[in-house]
Amino acid sequence: MSKEWLKHAVIYQIYPQSFFDTNGDGIGDINGISEKLDYIRELGCDLLWINPCFDSPFHDAGYDVRDYKKVAPRYGTNDDLRRLFREAHGRGIRVLLDLVPGHTSEEHPWFIASSKAEHNEYSNRYIWTDSCFRGAEGMPFIGGERERNGCYILNFFKCQPALNYGFQNPKENWQLPPTHPDCVATLEAMKDVMRFWLSMGCDGFRVDMAASLIKLDDENRTGIKALWKNVRSMLDREFPDAVLISEWSDPPKAIDAGFDIDFYLHSAGNGCSALLRDYQCHGNGKPGGEDHSYFKKGGKGDVTPFLEEFCPWYEKTKGRGYISFQTGTHDTERARWSLTEDELKIAYAVLFTLPGIPSVYYGDEIGMRYLEVPTKEGGYNRTGSRTPMQWKKAPNLGFSEGTKESLYLPVDSADDAPTAEEQMRDPDSLWNTVKRLLALRRAEDDLSADAPFEVLFARKGSPLFVYRRGSLTIAVNPSAEPVSEKVCGAEKIVYAMGNASVKQGTIELGPQSFLIAR
8 A cells, every 4th residue: 555646546447449539540549548638637537547458359349359568550559658658647647558367369379379289388378178079167168169179268258268377276187276387377478468568657457357367266266366466466576656456346355465446346236336327237227217326316215235335345445455436437338328417416426535546437527428339349238338539519529530430439419419628618517527526536635545434324215425534524415305414523515516505513405415514
């Protein structure tokens, strides 16, 4: 926990193919990110996470890596990425790349060599059974496609063979332990990839499917924790400022493993989903169904499902690492799909003032909508959250000077499609609300990632949520009905949204209101 700057950090996630196109080919690029760094800084974000930008056949949007040490030509060159690091650092912005350690593309040279019949140094770089007629019980596999007499294990899609870091509890003769030299070689190869980019100026990594590397692990994930502690030890020696963020959504285990931050993912039925995306559990994945999301004005939900999951995690990780709340990601429907801009303002006010490190997905700051579009590069239902950033009222909404037909994905065609340019001019916009909240978070030490946190009021059936961060009392009422509560210590309003007041220690909140008091 030596990275003091993380206490006030705010993550901004960029899906590179959809952010900004500088050469008119319809696909966003690295230089496009460089050109928009001032925009990101003005919003109040200082830690970029860029989705995979490495060479790939793009069967899964770049999560099928063909060359870990080469920027995909459609995004630019390694020199362009080096320049981005330099330009970002000059603005006080750090840059994280998306590390995909659990699998590669079928086209990666390692896999091509591993697929050969004759034994070679890469034969055990991936997980193979000992016969093409014998699969892997309980694990997805492919057989009959390669020269090698065996079936290979998948880590996600068919195009993503699993790299071999070993089995914590081997049951078959083809299942190697993590200490096997070939499994150690796989880990050392991934460390080499990390060193390559960190030496170039990268500030760390968001790690894709971080818990997936060791197979047949025990319930406490002993094997995967040991693996990432090994990586952390290397970083502490060679790159002590490097940041590691896990896609794990089990903060106690992730922080134990050496990660600085763990993303609290929106998964159907979990606590985080209950805040913004309850329809994933009750609405059959579609807005308009039964939806009791806490931040939905008429949802009639409460904050307790979230707190029942979050509070134990917070207690187990405070002082050791951070939990990150995300407005959205490339893997979730945009929150604007089911929430209005007014509902989002209230939601963001809470997400940005809870302990931990907030993360803004590009376009969420202007309320970009989830679009019903055909699948692209393995996106399927996720594709509608990956459409181009909407910069201004211009052709292609300012994303690209290319033709409409050349665009990676179509832009929002609605007349009222929000744009950054318009929202930046409107003091009451969602964009300016986000900017004010993030500025307040930086200005108040009691809103830093590790400032004390205490729940003061949360009750099943009640929309009111009151919590304390240091000397600050924070209260929210996302419902359509007014609420009030006596709270000791709340006297002077620091920030408010909606009809909110404090009178003689009693907080009064009108419909859809929020306040911070000292």
